[in-house]
Amino acid sequence: MGASSADLADDGFPAPRLFSQGVSYTYDDVIFLPGYIGFPADAVDLSTRLSRRIPLSIPCVASPMDTVSEASMAAAMASLGAAAVVHCNTESHLQASNIRAAKSRRLPFVSSVPFFSPASTPSLSDFGGHDYALVTERGDSLSKLVGVAVAADTSSRQAPVPVSEYMRPAPRSASASFDFEQAAAFLADEGLDYAPLVSDDGEVIDLITASDVERIRSYPKLGKPSLGADGKFVVAASIGTREDDKRRLEQLVKAGANAIVIDSSQGNSIYQFDMIKYAKKMYPEVDLIGGNVVTIAQAQNLVAAGADGLRVGMGSGSICTTQEVCAVGRGQATAVYKVASYAKDHNVPVIADGGISNSGHIVKALSLGASTVMMGSFLAGSHEAPGTYEYMDGRRVKKYRGMGSLEAMTKGSDARYLGDTLKLKVAQGVVGAVADKGSVLRFIPYTMQAVKQGFQDLGASSLQSAHDLLWSETLRLEVRTGAAQVEGGIHGLVSYEKKAF
Numbered sequence: 001m002g003a004s005s006a007d008l009a010d011d012g013f014p015a016p017r018l019f020s021q022g023v024s025y026t027y028d029d030v031i032f033l034p035g036y037i038g039f040p041a042d043a044v045d046l047s048t049r050l051s052r053r054i055p056l057s058i059p060c061v062a063s064p065m066d067t068v069s070e071a072s073m074a075a076a077m078a079s080l081g082a083a084a085v086v087h088c089n090t091e092s093h094l095q096a097s098n099i100r101a102a103k104s105r106r107l108p109f110v111s112s113v114p115f116f117s118p119a120s121t122p123s124l125s126d127f128g129g130h131d132y133a134l135v136t137e138r139g140d141s142l143s144k145l146v147g148v149a150v151a152a153d154t155s156s157r158q159a160p161v162p163v164s165e166y167m168r169p170a171p172r173s174a175s176a177s178f179d180f181e182q183a184a185a186f187l188a189d190e191g192l193d194y195a196p197l198v199s200d201d202g203e204v205i206d207l208i209t210a211s212d213v214e215r216i217r218s219y220p221k222l223g224k225p226s227l228g229a230d231g232k233f234v235v236a237a238s239i240g241t242r243e244d245d246k247r248r249l250e251q252l253v254k255a256g257a258n259a260i261v262i263d264s265s266q267g268n269s270i271y272q273f274d275m276i277k278y279a280k281k282m283y284p285e286v287d288l289i290g291g292n293v294v295t296i297a298q299a300q301n302l303v304a305a306g307a308d309g310l311r312v313g314m315g316s317g318s319i320c321t322t323q324e325v326c327a328v329g330r331g332q333a334t335a336v337y338k339v340a341s342y343a344k345d346h347n348v349p350v351i352a353d354g355g356i357s358n359s360g361h362i363v364k365a366l367s368l369g370a371s372t373v374m375m376g377s378f379l380a381g382s383h384e385a386p387g388t389y390e391y392m393d394g395r396r397v398k399k400y401r402g403m404g405s406l407e408a409m410t411k412g413s414d415a416r417y418l419g420d421t422l423k424l425k426v427a428q429g430v431v432g433a434v435a436d437k438g439s440v441l442r443f444i445p446y447t448m449q450a451v452k453q454g455f456q457d458l459g460a461s462s463l464q465s466a467h468d469l470l471w472s473e474t475l476r477l478e479v480r481t482g483a484a485q486v487e488g489g490i491h492g493l494v495s496y497e498k499k500a501f
Contacts, residue, residue, distance in 0.1 A: 012476030015337055015368065024331035027361045028485055033476040035459025035469070044452040045462035048371045049349045050083050051259050051287035051309035054234060057081025057224040058448050059366055059463060061351060063376040064088065064238035064263055067400045071101035072110040072384040076440050078226045078233035079108030079180070085236040085261045085374075092248040095237060096255035103232045103256045104205050105197060106179040108222060108441055109384075113207045115139050116149055118164035127151040132194055132207055135167045141204045145170045145196055148207070173198040176205040177231075180222060184213045220445035228258050236289070238263035241271035249279055259287040261311065266328070267291040268298040273305040280306040292353060294335035296342045303346050311374065312339045313354035333368060340369025344471065359447050363454035367466045367475065376400070381434035382443075389436060396436040 012033045019025070048059045062069045062077050062084035074084040086098045101110055113130045116122055117139030127133055131151050137143040147167035157166070174186045176199040187195055187210055194209040216222075226234035236259040237252045239245040249260065260279060262272050267290050276288050290302035291311025299310055313336075314329040330338075332355040340350045349371035356362060356375050365373045379385060380400035387398045437443055458475065460466035469475040480488065 012478050014473035015470055015475065015477060016341075016473065018477050018479070019334055019337050023334070023479075025333040025479070026331045027333050027355055027364045029331065029479055030333050030364065030477050031480050031484075031488070032364070032367060032458055033478065034457050035475075037456055037459060039456065039461050041449070041452045041456040043461060044455045045464075046448060046451065046455075048463050050234070050236070050351070050372055051289055051349055052347060053287050053308065054083075054226075054228075054259055056083055056226050056234070056372065058444075059362070059370075059372040059451075060444060060448075061085060061236075061372045061374040062379050063353065063374050064236075064261055065376050065380075066090065067387055067398070068376050068380050068385055070386045071098040072112070072386075073379065073382075073440070074098065074102035074235045075105060075110050075233060076108050076384045077444075078102065078235065079106075079222055080441065080444050081223050081226050082444065083226055083234050083236055083259075085238050085259075086257075088238045088240060088245075088248065088263060092251050095248070096251040099235050099237055099252060099255040099257050102235045104199060104203070105176050106225070106233070107183060107197070107206070107208060108180060108216060109212065111206050111208075111212070115141060115204075116163050118146060118162060118167070120163050121160035122149070122154060122163060123160065124151060124155045127154065131211075132209065133163075134196060134204055134207060135163055135170075136204055142202075144202075145173065145198065145204050148194065148196070171195055174208065175200070176203075179225075180213075180216060183208050184217075187213060216441065219439060219441045222441070223445075228256075230256070232256065234258045236261055239275070240264070241269070241275045245275065246278060249283070253283050253286055257286065259289055259309070261289045262291070265292055265314065267293050267311070268301055273301065276302070276305040276307055289351065291351070293339055294330035296338055299339045299342050299348075303343070303348055307348065309349050309351060310339055310343055311351045311353045312336050312370070313352065313374075333364060336365055336370050337368040344369065344467070359450035359454065362447070362451050363458075366451070366463055367455075367458060367460070367470060369467060369470060371463070377434055379437075379440060381437045383439045384441075390433075392433055397433040398436065400434045 046058050048056050050056050058081045060082035062073050064085040064087040066087045066089040069084040069086050074086055077084040086095055088095055114128055114133045116133050116135050133149040135147040135149055136145050147170050149163045149167045153166045171192050172190055174183055174195045174197050176197040194207055196207055197205040199205055228234050237257040238261040239248050262275055264272055276290055279288050287308040289309035289311055290307035292314050293299050293310055293312055294314045313332055336352045343350050350369060351372050351374050352365035352370035353374035356373050356378050362373050377400060381398045385398060389396050389398055455466060460469055
């Protein structure tokens with residue numbers, strides 16, 4: 001006897017049933033059942049919100065880690081329609097400087113070319129690997145531009161001489177407010193190999209070269225950027241919960257931070273409640289994102305304190321050992337669903353933080369109620385991540401460390417784990433290395449295309465549509481056995497080469 005239509009419609013489990021069994025599921029533990037496809041993948045709309053008042057074109061956020069998010073990452077992510085949270089594991093004025101650097105341009109990169117004064121006698125190493133340097137009256141960005149030094153001209157000299165003797169005249173400057181296409185057209189129209197970027201108030205911001213244009217044109221076309229009400233890139237920043245973080249907060253707001261993330265491994269604390277209330281009182285125009293949380297009870301307290309967004313995840317990151325060391329946390333799939341089921345009723349977007357290793361994990365996080373995914377290891381090792389490349393066993397790598405590692409704690413991140421006042425430091429993270437991933441300007445667009453295809457398979461034409469399917473219990477899931485997870489990956493081959501794009 002055949003199955004009835006009711007039996008077929010009841011295939012799989014709705015999320016409330018699956019996540020009410022007292023089991024902590026990770027992304028790999030669950031799988032979605034496919035829906036009906038009635039639209040092309042390119043029609044999928046991934047626009048979303050970082051927090052209550054900050055829209056994004058794509059649901060990606062760079063984590064506030066000192067091996068992930070500084071000025072270069074912030075500019076690149078904003079240019080893609082995403083956002084970065086600039087880390088606070090440094091002095092407050094340096095963190096503010098990173099924010100200003102990213103927001104001072106509309107280009108998708110920060111080249112960080114050096115500045116020299118005319119009397120400087122730089123060696124080739126002083127160029128830091130750059131082909132050019134900017135020469136200003138005092139050797140800083142705030143004084144008048146007088147020329148451009150070329151690294152090749154320096155290397156050809158036997159003895160150090162003042163850069164004024166061989167610098168080239170400064171070409172016509174481009175406006176720092178130019179977006180990429182405008183800057184590229186400026187170079188082409190002027191017939192220039194390079195041009196300084198200068199702001200309206202005369203500050204020398206950076207340098208764009210013809211090779212920069214060629215490199216960026218080799219990547220997928222840039223989409224709609226993340227811009228604030230002031231027309232500048234959206235950049236978020238993190239702070240802690242100590243008294244001196246109030247002074248840090250003031251500097252970050254003055255630098256133009258669009259959102260502030262209260263950075264704590266366990267956000268359900270009196271320290272975070274007090275900081276959120278203080279920040280909301282002093283700077284009501286700035287969205288506050290609280291966390292980290294993994295339960296509804298934690299989320300309730302942060303929303304009541306005034307949080308405009310919630311960061312979800314505890315011990316799920318690839319370099320985080322909180323679950324192992326402290327025996328607290330939750331599987332990330334369960335955590336995201338549970339917190340989102342509460343946050344949706346309070347108009348508070350959820351950031352799924354940690355556990356993202358591939359595009360499938362992003363699809364799962366978003367379809368379980370998250371508005372964005374926060375990524376650390378996924379972005380570490382990219383050109384835009386801080387640090388220099390090294391070679392390890394023949395592979396090109398960059399350092400990647402958890403903010404709970406002892407190495408990061410020596411710079412101040414122990415406050416994130418409420419360990420700054422303790423005599424004995426206990427690590428909740430490790431230091432490692434990740435392979436060179438190239439530029440986020442290349443691999444994030446390909447990743448988002450894969451996410452669109454995942455949404456298409458689910459029958460969701462937008463992120464909002466995916467959430468509607470989830471909360472209406474139309475979206476169905478199942479738990480995968482260990483064998484099913486093996487079967488769902490690459491298997492049965494003697495060797496293979498895996499390329500995502």
